[in-house]
């Protein structure tokens with residue numbers, strides 16, 4: 001007998017939301033991104049980050065990576081709904097693979113006012129091995145890549161420096177499995 | 179036609195329809211589809227049915243598809259033409275009906291300029307189609323059309339739309355035959371035909387172990403084809419397991435057979451809902467645990483092992499977690515189960531479910547569909563019962579509108595065969611029934627096609643009588659006239675303190691005169707003594723008929739599981755009162 005058959009009503013199912021990274025291979029055709037984002041908004045799913053690029057020119061395929069929040073049952077439902085879309089070849093949850101690797105890239109522009117701030121910035125950049133993309137007087141742009149978590153930490157650390165201005169752009173996570 | 183001869187886009191559309199063996203198309207012309215209408219002119223393989231509003235075309239295509247098992251096809255113009263079919267496309271998506279809709283679009287170079295009758299058709303219809311296309315290259319048109327048909331009918335069927343700019347309809351290219359197109363399997367997503375042995379063995383094991391099993395069968399069984407019903411009947415007979423069907427499953431199994439518990443769900447029978455509530459083994463064949471069926475989820479069949487057959491993976495574990503599932507086409511799975519039983523020589527002991535059947539028969543003794551028919555006013559239940567008795571010997575198709583009459587039709591018209599019952603379930607679209615009857619009659623010219631209607635729903639697509647008259651389609655519109663949006667009034671009575679806000683249908687037309695003004699036939703029954711005559715006249719006239727049946731205005735539809743209640747909290751009559759705790763919660767649900 002399955003006691004798993006007893007379900008709470010949908011009203012209170014948003015409790016154990018978990019971060020998942022979904023990787024979707026699609027035919028690169030007009031409207032595909034709208035189909036995917038429409039599916040998420042129409043069914044009330046979350047998109048935390050989204051990345052789309054052609055990855056196979058010959059077969060005209062794109063890979064879409066979506067970071068979402070939701071309990072496992074919802075994430076499985078999202079995957080099943082994605083797989084129903086005609087241009088979708090496959091949709092997987094990277095967390096379900098034995099091994100998978102994630103990376104994200106972030107550009108950070110920092111404006112500062114004095115030497116002490118500069119030194120603090122430099123030391124964080126050194127610790128996180130951020131690459132200098134551009135350096136001017138009282139302004140620096142770094143590029144940092146790695147897991148989203150690592151980037152979060154770097155940004156958190158920068159925010160401990162008082163009086164500087166930080167502007168950033170992030171690609172959202174991408175990932176591959178083995 | 180020589181092999182490399184070039185055709186215009188409009189001619190390609192017709193050539194592809196011929197290739198797809200389409201014989202009927204429902205449509206309405208306008209500027210952006212005139213080239214296709216021009217190509218239709220003078221040809222004779224394809225019958226075009228001119229509806230009176232595009233909504234009629236899409237529901238007719240649905241009725242055609244449901245009653246014939248083929249893909250329904252329609253043709254509409256850009257802008258308002260296509261926005262008028264949005265409801266029908268959504269309806270077809272919800273109820274898994276294969277249709278292909280061709281729409282005209284402004285010429286390519288004007289797209290995005292807010293041109294006359296331009297709208298973002300693919301944008302608007304993306305969430306209400308299984309797939310859609312905007313044709314940008316004439317050379318791709320033949321393949322797109324063939325793929326559209328394949329997608330519409332494969333796997334879980336659904337609506338597909340092809341938006342064709344006017345310049346593409348004039349542009350020329352070489353036609354590509356259906357047989358020369360190779361489909362990409364990831365795009366078609368046809369159902370698997372591979373038998374899941376483990377699933378089958380587990381199911382047989384559980385059937386052997388179970389004390390209280392029940393089949394719960396839905397529209398997926400119909401969509402799998404007529405053989406699925408035959409295999410199902412065989413399996414039910416072999417195993418002696420009771421069977422209940424959803425609204426769309428009606429007809430998959432003969433309603434009058436003793437193993438049938440009738441329909442389940444919000445207005446299902448007492449025995450069906452209690453069996454679902456108390457069973458220890460639930461075998462779901464092509465149903466989707468819809469909220470009209472499950473009632474309150476946390477009380478839904480708490481003690482059963484659940485098996486689920488569904489071609490659509492996203493239906494598995496969506497609302498209710500199941501223990502075993504298969505996505506293989508139902509016909510193949512059921513056939514394999516029957517073969518397995520035969521080849522292994524497993525037998526099922528008649529006495530195994532003896533207690534279960536006697537429990538079920540006790541529930542049946544409640545006689546939940548009982549009603550009192552007085553001498554005067556016609557009870558709606560009685561009207562449907564008489565309609566059934568006076569037409570069931572004929573080759574009959576029944577469509578419906580949406581409301582109480584729809585539920586009474588489901589309860590009192592007993593279907594013996596699949597694909598005879600055509601109703602709007604998932605979306606609940608008022609105005610569906612009459613155009614759907616037109617479509618069903620086009621597909622089955624010699625059959626009796628009846629739309630069981632409510633007066634309010636009927637008025638939503640009333641213009642389509644003209645279509646029926648023009649094409650000499652002798653459809654019968656059987657209106658259970660209660661002068662109310664009865665289903666709305668029922669909810670107001672049960673949940674909103676009998677405050678009948680805007681649910682009285684005032685200023686009704688005289689339906690008999692209305693029929694006559696359209697050159698159709700009108701009949702009327704004002705009281706019981708006139709009922710049978712009205713039905714007999716309606717059936718015998720070989721023309722479209724509107725039958726205006728005056729019924730008890732205050733009758734409600736029972737049994738009823740109010741929203742937010744569980745299967746075991748059914749109201750059997752107006753004397754049953756709802757649990758106030760549920761009422762508070764249920765009120766916010768639909």
Ligand SMILES: Cc1ncc(C[n+]2csc(CCOP(=O)(O)OP(=O)(O)O)c2C)c(N)n1
Pocket residue numbers: 579580581582583584606607608631632633634635636658660662663664665666
């Ligand atoms: C297009 C549409 N609008 C509104 C509704 C909500 N609705 C459901 S049943 C109903 C009343 C139907 O009245 P009628 O056709 O007379 O049928 P009855 O319930 O009286 O048998 C309404 C308004 C609907 N289902 N469809």
Ligand SMILES: [Mg+2]
Pocket residue numbers: 581632633634658659660661662663664
């Ligand atoms: Mg009514």
